[in-house]
Amino acid sequence: MKDAWEVSSNQLKIFDHMKLGSGAFCVVFKGRLEGAAPICKIQPSVATQCFENCEVAVKKLPEYADESAKNDFVQEIDFMKRIGYHSHLVSILGCTTDPRLDPCLIIEYCCNGDLLKYVRNRRLEIIEVNLHTFM
Incomplete structure (x- = not known):
């Protein structure tokens, strides 16, 4: 029986030249999913979240x-x-776990980067605005 979370290899394009980040155990790349993400079928209320033909x-x-x-x-x-x-988490959209392929976890793309970088950048923006206000 096919896993409902599985994405076929022709549905997923991984941009190996666009590394988003890495950790001790994994590397994250930008990609593009063609068609509807499995999450749209598994949790239909999510279908309105634009997880079709998306980054x-x-x-x-x-x-x-x-x-x-x-x-x-x-x-x-x-x-x-x-x-x-979950609307407050970076969530799974699908995966590939076929033993013939490398396993992949497909998650939402955050256009503002990871949360830590976003918070640091916002803090710097606020500091710069405050400095200009007092000058």
Whole structure:
């Protein structure tokens, strides 16, 4: 039985030259999802959130990842599936877990970057405005 969260390889375009970030265990790239994201079928109330033919973030393992890292990543994907969509979280839109392909977690693309960078940039903007006000 096909997993409802699965995205076919022809539905997902990963822009390997557009790395959004990386951590100790994964790398995140910008991507594009053609058609409706699986979340739209799994949680139909989400369909109005424009998750069709949209930009996405694609979390992947680095090439050097071992079997243990791969298992941990698949567990993370399963955890995200159980959470589903929440308007206050960066949520899963779909995934690829076909054993013939590298596993990918497809999540919402945040055009303002990650929250930490966004907050830091806003703080700097506020400081600059305040400095200009007092000059």
